[in-house]
Amino acid sequence: MKHESSRSFEQDCYKLLLKIPEGKVTTYKEIAHALGEKGYRAVGRAMNRNPNLIDVPCHRVVKSNGEVGGYATGSCRKLELLRQEGVYVSEDGQVDLSKYRYVF
DNA sequence: CACTTGACGTGCC
């Protein structure tokens, strides 16, 4: 399944992202796992390439190690957005997944 | 304990 899936993969990622409530975050690996795929890299990459930054809250997705990670328009933007939603982010750019991690 | 290397999977050049 490579050609037939095509963008179906990233479309699923967006769909999952939209399920995340405000103030909650998830990890790339969780998304990939939720999709039944191990390509956690493809998840983040799919959004950075052509992310519907206005339609999809990509900023609610962080790394599994607790770091906020990066962002298409700049990691700073992502950090601000997270704090804006009520998610406390450490100065190092780390989020407490134990509290903000959203389970599908 | 901190850093380095290998690796799943996809999208675009």
Add this chain to the structure above:
DNA sequence: GGGCACGCCAAGT
């Protein structure tokens, strides 16, 4: 058509 790059993760050194 093939190869490369990436918003990563996990294991090894």
